[in-house]
Amino acid sequence: MCGIVGLHLRNPELHPRLGDLLSDMLGEMQDRGADSAGIAIYGDDTWSPPGQGCVSLLETGVDSIGTTAVASEVAEIAGADVGAQLVADTLVLTAPIGSEELLAAARTALPDALVAGFGADLAVLKGVGAPRDLVQSWGLRGASGWQGVGHTRMATESAVTPSGAHPYAVGPEQCLVHNGSFSNHATIRRELRAAGVEFDSENDTEVGARFVAHQLAQGKDVETALKEVCATFDGFYTLLVSNHDSFAVVRDAIACKPAVIAETDDWVAMASEYRALANLPGVENARIWEPEPEVVYAWTR
Template structure:
């Protein structure tokens, strides 16, 4: 079933409230996916800072101070429930290599210049408290609550999936031909961290972006290649995008004002956003890619 919630803030005066608003949205989506949850936060100063890159990973079982020492280069480690975030002045790709060298087998859940990805197993309300989500601030957030139907309930299988710099994807639905596409991507040298079909979608989008396509085109190509039923919310550092399959049987609703744009699986996730009474509210059309940029 799963629940999706996302918010892009356009009015800078609302940035300090990003975590508060996203916490309320996540709470309303909890019944749609009570076994695990996750968030992707853009610009949260608890994890990111100007001139520094970030890498998020599932808890590797190494104390924070020891991990920082192993990574070197003045790395800082911030714990957030079942996830930890490492930040450093070196580039994201270089930082990820340093972490993988320091902790072989580490499951990296996100990387970029401005992104922290926090996820884990448990009820979404409990995880929100572990993440101290209400204290977050920033310009954009994406969240997901999962009811596992196609793979095991593990932190690796929780959403969001972030497999390229500053890219996040959450998914409600099921891809029918994900195994075939997984084999094709593996043949191209792509490695996977979970059995979740949503990760296949994320890595397909990342591969298309690496080829030089923009996010709009990458999602159109996904619609051409993937069978099944799905609603996707995909974000990059400056873009917020929504797409549904040709049947559009999974619920999705978008609300937009001058101050923000939000998307969720149900209206109740949006009902307490400031200014919702004057928002433009609509259901995304099948196979139409909607994008918003700051």
């Protein structure tokens, strides 16, 4: 049992409220998974300034005093000015260069760090602990943007560590959150490794995220990639996958893991349970439904 939340804002007037709305949504899912949590935010000007690459890192060993030194080291490698901010346990680096170029420089400077996410306009924050406490430590209520995805975890397949927390953001501007388990993840991991894909954890969700990223890197769109997930993976799952401009949901053939979607002219939202959606503005006028098995629901900004 885990909790998924996602919010895709169509109305720009709601962008300043993204963090506040997501904070309440994530908090409602705390009893579905209280050992760790994570959030991916698209479009916050402080965490990921417009026109800059952004990289989110965990397990860096850097404290608030050391951020200036790290920024200088990464800047020297990248050949560009680098900003560094510590958001609880996540080190967020930004620079006026491509995210993958910044990521390469960050990996050179901090080879043992865990990459939580990377991409233009994307910041990914993850941590161990109760989700409501993490929301407060991140200052999530002050965040803005057009899209956010969150997860509360009850660990079943791997250790309770930052590397095991969701979202898994393994491709540029991409992230995936998952409620359920993949029974054939070991086989698919071996196949992906044979194709040159590297892994950071033994978590079954990372296999799903790497599989989707591999499909997208081959030129497939999100809907096609998720149809391939349904054809390839065994197990029980609800998945929410996002990238810079899209938001998609799919469930397995049995659809035993709960999910509900709500849609208005102002926003699209999904969660593991309706109570996470109940306080969204205008929800009383929303179209609300439970996603059908193996049907991909996708929206584009």
